[in-house]
Amino acid sequence: MPSIAELKSKVCQEIYRRSEEIIGVANTILQNPEPGFRELKTSHLVAQKFVELGITYRDGIALTGVKGIVRGGNNGPTIAVLGELDSLIVSDHPKADLQTGAAHACGHHAQIGMLFAVAAALAKSEVLPFLNGNVALMAVPAEEYIEIEFRNTLRKEGKISFLGGKAELIKLGEFDDVDMAMMTHNTSVAAMKKLTVGGTNNGMVAKQIRFIGRSSHAGGAPHQGINALNAAMIALTAIHAQRETFRDDDTVRVHPIITKGGETVNIIPADVRMETYVRGKNLEAITDASNKVDRALRAGALAVGGRVQITTLPGYLPIINNSDLVDLYKINASALVGPEEMGQASHRTGSTDMGDVSQIMPVIHPYAGGAVGTSHGNDYLIKDYQTAVINPAKAMAMMVIDLLADGAAKAKKVINNSKPNMTRQKYVSLLESQIIEEEYDN
Ligand SMILES: [Zn+2]
Ligand SMILES: [Zn+2]
Numbered sequence: 001m002p003s004i005a006e007l008k009s010k011v012c013q014e015i016y017r018r019s020e021e022i023i024g025v026a027n028t029i030l031q032n033p034e035p036g037f038r039e040l041k042t043s044h045l046v047a048q049k050f051v052e053l054g055i056t057y058r059d060g061i062a063l064t065g066v067k068g069i070v071r072g073g074n075n076g077p078t079i080a081v082l083g084e085l086d087s088l089i090v091s092d093h094p095k096a097d098l099q100t101g102a103a104h105a106c107g108h109h110a111q112i113g114m115l116f117a118v119a120a121a122l123a124k125s126e127v128l129p130f131l132n133g134n135v136a137l138m139a140v141p142a143e144e145y146i147e148i149e150f151r152n153t154l155r156k157e158g159k160i161s162f163l164g165g166k167a168e169l170i171k172l173g174e175f176d177d178v179d180m181a182m183m184t185h186n187t188s189v190a191a192m193k194k195l196t197v198g199g200t201n202n203g204m205v206a207k208q209i210r211f212i213g214r215s216s217h218a219g220g221a222p223h224q225g226i227n228a229l230n231a232a233m234i235a236l237t238a239i240h241a242q243r244e245t246f247r248d249d250d251t252v253r254v255h256p257i258i259t260k261g262g263e264t265v266n267i268i269p270a271d272v273r274m275e276t277y278v279r280g281k282n283l284e285a286i287t288d289a290s291n292k293v294d295r296a297l298r299a300g301a302l303a304v305g306g307r308v309q310i311t312t313l314p315g316y317l318p319i320i321n322n323s324d325l326v327d328l329y330k331i332n333a334s335a336l337v338g339p340e341e342m343g344q345a346s347h348r349t350g351s352t353d354m355g356d357v358s359q360i361m362p363v364i365h366p367y368a369g370g371a372v373g374t375s376h377g378n379d380y381l382i383k384d385y386q387t388a389v390i391n392p393a394k395a396m397a398m399m400v401i402d403l404l405a406d407g408a409a410k411a412k413k414v415i416n417n418s419k420p421n422m423t424r425q426k427y428v429s430l431l432e433s434q435i436i437e438e439e440y441d442n
Pocket of ligand 2: 106185
């Protein structure tokens with residue numbers, strides 16, 4: 001029976017041996033960016049790689065998700081390793097798709113590289129007979145919560161229930177056979193160094209907003225119209241006026257955009273649409289800020305004598321990193337990159353649907369460096385693929401060995417020590433209760 005150190009060395013060697021192929025997978029995805037629930041090429045690539053590795057899988061989960069399973073020699077817990085399939089839309093990014101504007105300005109292409117690396121390491125390095133348990137290799141759709149109107153249409157058509165990929169997978173029961181989960185996100189924040197684990201994230205709700213006025217000739221008869229764009233402008237100002245009431249500790253973020261400002265320039269706008277998130281550190285802060293935003297939106301409609309439709313949708317819940325998994329990750333990660341290359345985790349004001357998974361099971365969501373530029377900006381690029389893909393893939397493969405070798409003693413300890421915030425059913429009910437459609441007609 002090989003030792004845990006020998007098993008770790010085997011998976012790391014397999015990843016090292018395949019480095020070029022792994023980085024190639026990430027680069028193929030970088031060249032073919034696709035936004036959430038539309039990741040058809042990316043999803044197909046993952047499935048093709050699973051076939052090459054002889055891994056059984058299902059695809060088309062939540063439209064584009066792919067779930068492969070590798071089984072250890074003996075029964076035991078199931079660990080999910082996740083990678084996110086989707087890109088953003090940043091049309092002036094140097095790697096943007098010319099037709100769609102899609103671009104990997106958050107580094108998710110690197111995550112699929114890591115997922116493939118972990119899959120190859122487990123399937124091809126002869127470690128599986130010595131593991132007690134399984135690994136679910138999950139390529140998940142739609143982490144970036146964008147194109148809210150498009151996704152809300154998918155929801156109304158019954159194609160999805162929630163607008164984020166992991167929430168949808170939880171609802172579909174794809175996490176029912178999973179005991180704990182991990183993924184690694186990339187970062188360009190220098191203080192986070194090569195690998196960082198821990199810390200917290202904001203949660204959020206999302207809103208799709210439609211101001212309805214009355215169209216009329218913008219030059220000849222503006223008095224016969226009701227200007228929905230003016231309603232939106234007043235609402236935006238009213239939202240800004242709430243900001244002094246947000247407490248610093250709650251790290252509230254509200255950042256609306258106008259997605260439709262009118263039809264043509266010579267018509268008083270009668271249909272103006274906006275999207276926004278309302279983010280905060282905890283559910284109370286999010287709910288409080290969300291109510292204030294709704295009030296501000298109604299104020300815009302009231303002022304011009306128009307109407308506003310507000311659809312509030314569940315977004316993401318704040319993340320909890322499991323402390324046992326964090327401790328274990330720190331040991332593996334610092335063995336790989338050295339303790340001086342481990343960054344400090346703190347509170348992040350962005351959001352992730354890994355937060356949702358963390359409400360129902362033990363989770364870690366570490367960060368790997370190797371990126372430069374501004375996250376979600378047109379200059380965000382992965383520069384150092386060793387740091388961005390190879391190291392974090394090795395760290396996750398080592399975690400799997402630690403957790404499932406030795407009769408899965410460590411995985412069992414994590415499960416026994418953990419107390420998830422809620423059951424899957426309670427989670428789904430919570431999200432369903434967050435869907436609120438309101439029409440305000442003054
Ligand atoms: Zn992002
Ligand atoms: Zn991201």
